[in-house]
Amino acid sequence: MSTVPSVKRKMSPRTRRQALIGAGYIAPSFILMMIFNVTPIFLSAYFSFTKYNMASPPVWIGLDNYARLFTNRVLTEALNNTVWYVLITVPAQTVLSLLIAVFIAEHMKNRYGSFMRSVIFIPVIVSLIASATVWNIMYQPKGGIINQFLNFLGFESVNFLGKKANALPSVAAVAIWKGTGYYMVIYYAGVMNVPSDVREAAIVDGASSIQRFWYITLPILKPITYMIVTLGIIGSFQVFDLVYKMTGGGPGRSTYTVAYVIYTFAFQDKNYGYASAVAICLLIVILLIHTVQSLFFKEKD
Amino acid sequence: MKRILATLLACALLLSCMSFAAAEDKKTLTVWIPQYQFGDGISDQDFWDGVFDPFEEENNCEVKVEILSWTDYNTTIYTGLLNNDGPDVVYVTDNYDLVKAGLLLGLDSYLTQEQMDNYLLWALGPVNANGEHVIVPMDDGVAMGFYNKDILAAAGIDTFPEDWDAFIEACKTIQEKTGKQSFLQNWGATSGTSALMLAFWPYYFQAGGVMLDADGNIAINNEAGLKTLEFLKKFADEGIFDETIVSEGESIDKFAAGELAFVVADLNKGKTFTKNEINWEYFFSLKGPVGYGARTATDSFGVSAKAKERGNDELAVKALVLITSGAVMDRFHSEVFYLPPFTKDAAYTQNEAYTALTGAHTADIYVVSEFEGKASFEKELQANIQMMFMGDLTPQEVLDNTMQYYAEQIKQ
Structure with missing residues (x-):
C-alpha cells in the first residue's frame, strides 16, 4: 500500500502579499463584528451565571439562573406565545411572498408588475415603530379604519388588541404585512432564474400552470425557501419592537414573547443575569431549530 | 483654481476646529x-x-x-x-x-x-x-373623582353613591336608564404605575390595606388585597368596565364628551370638563369596608x-x-x-373645592410608598389583574402570582 506524501505548498511572495491585502480589507469589518456581535454573546454567557443589576458588580451564582428558568410561569407563557407567533407568521409570510412573486413573474411582466413589486416592498422600508403606531390607530375598536370598514360591511367592531384571543394574531398580521415584501423580492429573483427551457419544455408537454408551479418552480426554489423559512423563524423568535409598541405584552400576558420578557427581566426587573440566561437559552433553541431544519432539508435533497 | 479650493478647505477646517475648541469651553x-x-x-x-x-x-x-x-x-x-x-x-x-x-x-x-x-x-x-x-x-x-351631575339626574340618582356596593348598583342603573357608560378605569394603560395609581391603590386603602410590612417590604397578599380585587372583578363581571378601553386617556376623553358618568383623574382635567360644558362635581373617594381612601404620591x-x-x-x-x-x-x-x-x-x-375636600379628609389621604422594584411590581400586578378581568385568574391567584413573581424575580 502506497501512501501519498503530503505536499505543503509554499506561498509565493505575491500570493502572500495578496492574502495580506485581502485580510487587511476584511479586518475592519471583522474586528467590528467581533466587538459588536460576538463579544456580547460571550459577555451574556458570563452574566448568565451571575446576579447583576448593572449598578453593582456581578456576583457569581453558578447555575441558579438556569435552574429558575424551568419554574418561571411568565417565561413559559412567553415561550408558548412565541411558538404560536412563529407558527402564524412564518408559514403565512412564506406562502404569501411565494405566491405573489410567482404571480408577478408569470403574469405581470410589464410596468404594472414592477409597480406592484414596489408597492409590496414599501412596508419593508418603513420603520417598525412607525408601522406599529399606524397599525395601532388602524386597529382602534372605535374609529379605527379597519373597524369602520367592518361596520360598513355590516359586521360588528372587533377589539383587535384588547382581547386575549385577538391580540397575538393582530400583532402577527403586522409582521406578515411587513415581512412579505422582503421575501417576495428574494423569491422573485429565484423565479426569474428558473431556466426558460425547462418551463418551455413543460408547456410543450402540456403541463398546466399549477403543475409547472408544483413540479418545476417549487423544487427549484427549495434552497430559497429554506433560507426564507430560516430567516423567518429566527426573526419571529426575536420579535420585540412590535409587541413593545402595540400591546406592551398585554392584555394580561397574552402577547409576552421571549424577546419581550428578556427585556422586562433585564431592564424593568433589573435582573440582567437572569435575562442573560434566558437569552442564551433562546440562542440555543434557535440553533437547534436551525440544525433540525437544515437536516430535514438535506435529507429531502 | 485648485489652490484656491485647497486654501478655502483649509480655512474651513481651521474655523471648524476653532469653533469646536470654543464649544469645548x-x-x-x-x-x-x-x-x-x-x-x-x-x-x-x-x-x-x-x-x-x-x-x-x-x-x-x-x-x-x-x-x-x-x-x-x-x-x-x-x-x-x-x-x-x-x-x-x-x-x-x-x-x-x-x-x-x-x-x-x-x-x-x-x-x-x-x-x-x-x-x-x-x-x-x-x-x-x-x-x-x-x-x-x-x-x-390627590387624584379625585369626577361625576357628571346630568347623567346621574337622568338615571334618577340624587346623591353620589359612595359605598362600594351602592356605587356598583348606581353604575348598573345608569347604564340601564341612560344607555351611557357609567364608570371606566385605565386598565388598558401600558404602564402598570399609571393604572394602579388611580385604579388600585385608592380601593386598597379604602379596604384598610397597608402597602409595606414591618420590614419595609411590599405586602398586599392580605384581606384588604383580596377585597379590593373582588370589588374590581365585579366591575368586569357586571359589564361596567369596557374592554375596548385600550389606552390611558380614553376614559377621560369619554367623560369630557359627556358619555361617561364617573371618572377618576388628576385635577387638571376639571378645566377640560368645564371647557366642554360638562356639569361636573368632584368626589373625594368611594367608601370601602374600612372607610374613605385617596392616594397621593x-x-x-x-x-x-x-x-x-x-x-x-x-x-x-x-x-x-x-x-x-x-x-x-x-x-x-x-x-x-x-x-x-x-x-x-x-x-x-x-x-x-379641592382644598375643601382634601381638608375635610386629611386622615383619608394615603401616600403611595416607595419600595424595591416598585415599577416592575406594579406592571406585574396590572398584568395579573387584566388576566383576572379576562377570567384567567381568580382574585386570590392574582395576589399569589404577583407576590411569587416579586419574590423570585424582582426583589434582589
Missing part, C-alpha cells in the same frame, strides 16, 4: 423631564427651553432639555443614570432603586439651609448611605451622581434649584400642569 447640561402637557397650551419643550434661555446666558452653558414619554419612564431613567452620557438633572418617579444603586447625587452639601427649608417636603425625601438627601420631593396632589427632581464625574455637579444643582423655584413652578402650574406647590415661597394656590 462651554459646559453642556442634560435635563430629562417627562411630558406633562397633554392639552393645547405651551409645549413642555418650549416651556423648559424658555426657562433655561437666561440660565444658559448667565452660566455660559448649553442646557439640553429632553422631554420623555411616561411609557417605561422608570426603566429609561435607571439605564440613563447608569450611562456616562445620561442626564445631569432628572425628574424621578420611583426613587427607591435609584437611591439604593447610588445613582443620585447627595444634595445637602450643595444647598444652603435656607434653600432646603424652602422645600415643603424636603424632610420626607430619602437619604443615601452618607445620610444626604438625594431628591427634592414634590406633592403630586411624591415625584421629585434629582441630580445624577455621574454629573460629578463630568464636572457638572454644581451647575446641575443650580439648574435643579431653578426648576424647583417658586417662580418657575408657579408658571409651570399655571401654564402647563396643575399641581400643589413645591416650595414655601410659591404663590400658587389650590382650587377651592
Whole structure:
C-alpha cells in the first residue's frame, strides 16, 4: 500500500502579499463584528451565571439562573406565545411572498408588475415603530379604519388588541404585512432564474400552470425557501419592537414573547443575569431549530 | 483654481476646529423631564427651553432639555443614570432603586439651609448611605373623582353613591336608564404605575390595606388585597368596565364628551370638563369596608451622581434649584400642569373645592410608598389583574402570582 506524501505548498511572495491585502480589507469589518456581535454573546454567557443589576458588580451564582428558568410561569407563557407567533407568521409570510412573486413573474411582466413589486416592498422600508403606531390607530375598536370598514360591511367592531384571543394574531398580521415584501423580492429573483427551457419544455408537454408551479418552480426554489423559512423563524423568535409598541405584552400576558420578557427581566426587573440566561437559552433553541431544519432539508435533497 | 479650493478647505477646517475648541469651553447640561402637557397650551419643550434661555446666558452653558414619554419612564431613567452620557438633572418617579444603586447625587452639601427649608417636603425625601438627601420631593396632589351631575339626574340618582356596593348598583342603573357608560378605569394603560395609581391603590386603602410590612417590604397578599380585587372583578363581571378601553386617556376623553358618568383623574382635567360644558362635581373617594381612601404620591427632581464625574455637579444643582423655584413652578402650574406647590415661597394656590375636600379628609389621604422594584411590581400586578378581568385568574391567584413573581424575580 502506497501512501501519498503530503505536499505543503509554499506561498509565493505575491500570493502572500495578496492574502495580506485581502485580510487587511476584511479586518475592519471583522474586528467590528467581533466587538459588536460576538463579544456580547460571550459577555451574556458570563452574566448568565451571575446576579447583576448593572449598578453593582456581578456576583457569581453558578447555575441558579438556569435552574429558575424551568419554574418561571411568565417565561413559559412567553415561550408558548412565541411558538404560536412563529407558527402564524412564518408559514403565512412564506406562502404569501411565494405566491405573489410567482404571480408577478408569470403574469405581470410589464410596468404594472414592477409597480406592484414596489408597492409590496414599501412596508419593508418603513420603520417598525412607525408601522406599529399606524397599525395601532388602524386597529382602534372605535374609529379605527379597519373597524369602520367592518361596520360598513355590516359586521360588528372587533377589539383587535384588547382581547386575549385577538391580540397575538393582530400583532402577527403586522409582521406578515411587513415581512412579505422582503421575501417576495428574494423569491422573485429565484423565479426569474428558473431556466426558460425547462418551463418551455413543460408547456410543450402540456403541463398546466399549477403543475409547472408544483413540479418545476417549487423544487427549484427549495434552497430559497429554506433560507426564507430560516430567516423567518429566527426573526419571529426575536420579535420585540412590535409587541413593545402595540400591546406592551398585554392584555394580561397574552402577547409576552421571549424577546419581550428578556427585556422586562433585564431592564424593568433589573435582573440582567437572569435575562442573560434566558437569552442564551433562546440562542440555543434557535440553533437547534436551525440544525433540525437544515437536516430535514438535506435529507429531502 | 485648485489652490484656491485647497486654501478655502483649509480655512474651513481651521474655523471648524476653532469653533469646536470654543464649544469645548462651554459646559453642556442634560435635563430629562417627562411630558406633562397633554392639552393645547405651551409645549413642555418650549416651556423648559424658555426657562433655561437666561440660565444658559448667565452660566455660559448649553442646557439640553429632553422631554420623555411616561411609557417605561422608570426603566429609561435607571439605564440613563447608569450611562456616562445620561442626564445631569432628572425628574424621578420611583426613587427607591435609584437611591439604593447610588445613582443620585447627595444634595445637602450643595444647598444652603435656607434653600432646603424652602422645600415643603424636603424632610420626607430619602437619604443615601452618607445620610444626604438625594431628591427634592414634590406633592403630586390627590387624584379625585369626577361625576357628571346630568347623567346621574337622568338615571334618577340624587346623591353620589359612595359605598362600594351602592356605587356598583348606581353604575348598573345608569347604564340601564341612560344607555351611557357609567364608570371606566385605565386598565388598558401600558404602564402598570399609571393604572394602579388611580385604579388600585385608592380601593386598597379604602379596604384598610397597608402597602409595606414591618420590614419595609411590599405586602398586599392580605384581606384588604383580596377585597379590593373582588370589588374590581365585579366591575368586569357586571359589564361596567369596557374592554375596548385600550389606552390611558380614553376614559377621560369619554367623560369630557359627556358619555361617561364617573371618572377618576388628576385635577387638571376639571378645566377640560368645564371647557366642554360638562356639569361636573368632584368626589373625594368611594367608601370601602374600612372607610374613605385617596392616594397621593411624591415625584421629585434629582441630580445624577455621574454629573460629578463630568464636572457638572454644581451647575446641575443650580439648574435643579431653578426648576424647583417658586417662580418657575408657579408658571409651570399655571401654564402647563396643575399641581400643589413645591416650595414655601410659591404663590400658587389650590382650587377651592379641592382644598375643601382634601381638608375635610386629611386622615383619608394615603401616600403611595416607595419600595424595591416598585415599577416592575406594579406592571406585574396590572398584568395579573387584566388576566383576572379576562377570567384567567381568580382574585386570590392574582395576589399569589404577583407576590411569587416579586419574590423570585424582582426583589434582589
